[in-house]
Amino acid sequence: MSDGLFRLRGIRAGYGATTVLRGVDLTVPPRSVVALLGANGAGKTTLLRAASGVIGLSAGRRTFDGEDLTTATPHQLARRGICHVPEGRGVFGSLTVRENIRLQATKGSESEAFDRAVSAFPRLGERMNQLARTMSGGEQQMLALARAYIQRPRVVLLDEVSMGLAPRIVDEIFEFLRRLAAEGASLLIVEQYVQRALEVADAVYLLNKGQVSFAGEPSELDGEDLFTSYVGGSVGSADRVSA
Numbered sequence: 179m180s181d182g183l184f185r186l187r188g189i190r191a192g193y194g195a196t197t198v199l200r201g202v203d204l205t206v207p208p209r210s211v212v213a214l215l216g217a218n219g220a221g222k223t224t225l226l227r228a229a230s231g232v233i234g235l236s237a238g239r240r241t242f243d244g245e246d247l248t249t250a251t252p253h254q255l256a257r258r259g260i261c262h263v264p265e266g267r268g269v270f271g272s273l274t275v276r277e278n279i280r281l282q283a284t285k286g287s288e289s290e291a292f293d294r295a296v297s298a299f300p301r302l303g304e305r306m307n308q309l310a311r312t313m314s315g316g317e318q319q320m321l322a323l324a325r326a327y328i329q330r331p332r333v334v335l336l337d338e339v340s341m342g343l344a345p346r347i348v349d350e351i352f353e354f355l356r357r358l359a360a361e362g363a364s365l366l367i368v369e370q371y372v373q374r375a376l377e378v379a380d381a382v383y384l385l386n387k388g389q390v391s392f393a394g395e396p397s398e399l400d401g402e403d404l405f406t407s408y409v410g411g412s413v414g415s416a417d418r419v420s421a
């Protein structure tokens with residue numbers, strides 16, 4: 179079976195004795211974009227970590243393509259095409275752009291990987307020999323996304339990929355996310371720019387203190403739901419509540 183459906187059911191997870199997620203159900207349908215919203219500390223990053231296996235599940239199930247992957251390691255999930263782009267980018271700063279890309283490529287497909295990375299973000303092509311840590315924040319984020327893209331992912335978990343970037347770069351990154359979705363990947367995005375996230379999303383989940391308080395289409399979400407979900411968090415930007 180290869181339906182591309184990624185499902186989390188009854189997820190409980192946290193850190194040590196602290197439970198953050200309390201029975202979360204979330205479905206990422208094939209070829210769709212799902213936005214995950216909620217106040218600071220609601221558990222969004224924790225949910226992406228639980229989804230990609232970075233932290234273990236104390237209860238619940240994770241399935242993909244109808245296969246139970248509850249106990250799979252992050253590596254096994256990545257091999258199934260479930261790819262996590264963590265907050266803070268996750269590139270190797272002391273390696274060049276070329277080396278960062280090569281590390282992600284499968285043996286024998288390095289040149290295809292370079293082409294694919296440059297097709298996603300042409301400016302990476304001009305910076306192949308530059309150390310990743312000497313690039314701008316936006317370029318580092320492009321490299322992180324390109325590293326995901328060359329794996330031909332089927333489900334991409336994206337944590338605040340626009341964080342701290344200039345609006346023009348955010349536009350470029352959202353353009354890329356649209357392309358990724360149009361090429362058939364499913365996306366689960368945590369995004370500080372709520373309005374932008376809702377514009378690309380087919381479905382939206384609101385997380386409130388580790389539980390889903392709303393699941394539906396963006397058009398079903400009224401401003402009050404969103405506001406309630408954000409109350410108590412430090413909102414930080416008017417865009418965050420202007421759905």
Ligand SMILES: Nc1ncnc2c1ncn2[C@@H]1O[C@H](COP(=O)(O)OP(=O)(O)OP(=O)(O)O)[C@@H](O)[C@H]1O
Nearest residue numbers: 193194196198216217218219220221222223224225
């Ligand atoms: N490594 C950790 N160890 C212990 N507690 C943690 C850890 N990471 C996060 N937490 C706690 O888990 C809760 C949920 O944090 P999480 O980062 O998932 O929230 P978030 O919704 O992504 O917030 P933000 O929008 O601020 O990034 C918070 O109370 C946080 O303090």
